Amino acid sequence: MRKVDHITGLRQRMEKLERGLSGMPSARLSFGLGAIDDVVEGGLAAGRMHEVNGLAAWSLTLVLAGRSGGPVLWCARTPGKAGSSDHRLYPPGCVAFGFQPSQLVQVFCANRQELLWACEEALRSAALSLVVMEDTGNDGSAISLTAARRLQLAAEAGRTPGLVVSMEPEKAVFPAATTRWQASPAPSDGSHLRMALQLTRNRAGRGGQWMVEWNETARHLSVVSSPCRRPGNAANAQLAG
């Protein structure tokens, strides 16, 4: 018995030390990539709403879901109903992004009203590491400021980060996002997945852009190079400009 107590004690001490070493409050969902984490003060703030859009939005979301380390609730429209996309999250594919789908709770909502309700409840419950709201509504309308504010308050109450994901590039869906990211796929070197990340809105600091590569086996992001140094690509040219 005493041995067990001792080990538990040591574990608790280690946890404390680790928290101290990382030098940031645990209420941040970090990217695990210094270059980006520095800009957003250590990661996505918990208790805030964030937005990711662009064709690689899901990749980034899944990476963050994996890094959150706990149960993730993913709200989407019911497939086959009006307003749902013709493609949907495929759990086995999440493994490649370091996110174990057994930690996933999928919620399907018939309309946006239910979607907002479900997300609000989920954020407020404080039971999840991340709440993802997939809004691929064909109507393309943005979420109203009131609804956005409600979600923001729910996130604060539950100290849970919320992420609004949409495939529409260049188009903000969520008006009150604390940070907004633009993720576009970038040409890969044939093995690892690359994406061009752009922080287009950051209420707490400056923006930025990075060309990052996701290593499936090592499960981490790394910066490849500045995207403007890669000529001859439309997506990059756009980013550089």
Added chain:
Amino acid sequence: MKRRVICLWFPALAADRAMRQTPSWQGKPLAVIAESGNKVYLHAVNQVATSEGLTPGMLLASARATCPGLVTRSADMAADGRFFTVIAAWCRRYSPLIARDGQEGVFIDITGCAHLFNGEEAMLGDVMQRLARFGLSVRAGLAGTPGAAWALAHYGENATIAPPSRLADSLANLPVAGLRLAGETTDMLNRLGLRTIGALYGLPRASLAARFGREMVERLDQALGAASEPLDFDMEAKKFRAIARFAEPIGRLEDVEAALARLLRNLREKLVKEARGSRRLTLRLVKVDNSASTIIIGTASPSRDADGLARLFHDRLDGLDAGFGIERMVLEATVIEPAEDEQGALPHTSGKTGISTPLSHLLDRLANRLGFDSVLTVAPAESHLPERAVTAFSAAFAPVGNTPFPLASMTRPSRLFEPPQWLAAFTPAIGEMRLWGNKRCVRMMAGPERITPEWWHDDAAWRGGARDYWWVEDKTSNQRLWIYREENTERWFLHGLGN
């Protein structure tokens, strides 16, 4: 008050059940068959078959010889038993006292109930009519004792009512088999010329008992009401129910919630006493005009936490139409499970500890509003077909973080198209395709990975034969596409996205 008993006999329950399931057999002779050793015999026959001369117990071979058009079906005793249980429970609409007579008869003790159905005749008529509408062949008897009712149902004219004063007369002409005697006793009585029950009335009891055993005399006494025959009544399952009646109809949401809280506390006490928890609760709100709205909530594991359950109801009470006011509220636990320990809050089966978590609470709330099939957790399934590799469970019942997915699924896309999109103008040699109205140039990246259909499943989506999957990258948008070519049709499809 004089005892009155109805006996119902379902002579062809198995056949009736088969006919109900397959209405197209209407008008055809049907036999439900069973095997005993290496003999196949008729277990039950329908009316058409009876009129063709078939009887239960006949060998199938001889039955086929008599009636070549015979439709047969093998007996499922367990299902018949369940069906019979349902019928027996249905009989409770006439009286709360129901006793089963083997697997094909029911005694209904209607003492003091007949006037509710306008008298015995109307009541028995109602029983027969309703059962006939269910497609059941039934024989009935109504008498002052279970024994007499049984004799009338089995050997009397169908639906005979024996008036209390003339019980002995009503039985007098029935065969002695109507006394529920052992086979050899009946045979012996018949050999001695004592064919009817009436023939036994005048005989000295002492010599009857000496000759045929005490049982026979007792059966006779039971039928005539000289000896009592207690029935083994089916007790109705204990109801966990709380009712609130209001002197004045209520309509405000706050009032409804206050009443509900009281009902929940009331129900909780009953559940605690029996060490039970409820998995499903039904709340019926009966309005002044006697219309009712019903709200049903479910929980992942047995619960009797009044506050937690009230929260689940709260979401559903929004937008409730009280009409002219609610007169009565009935809360009933419809699914009950043992729950031994005192539970503080809604428990969840995470890791089988039964400890309540905020997550389980959240999942219950979401599932109760959006539907249990809209809140899902996933687990890997034993299949290499992409569509079949995942099984989804209702999150309220399958804990989060249960079965990890293998690393082998790394080569799968993160988004899947359902159904796959046909790439009409794709030629791999040129590497051009049209997708969503745009021309795309692709470069081959990796592949092929061949996936062959599972021959044991006839899946319409896999009729095109084996698929060769490739990962390609689109030069324009840099998206990673998971495409395949069907072996038989040589057509190309887009099945997933890797970004």
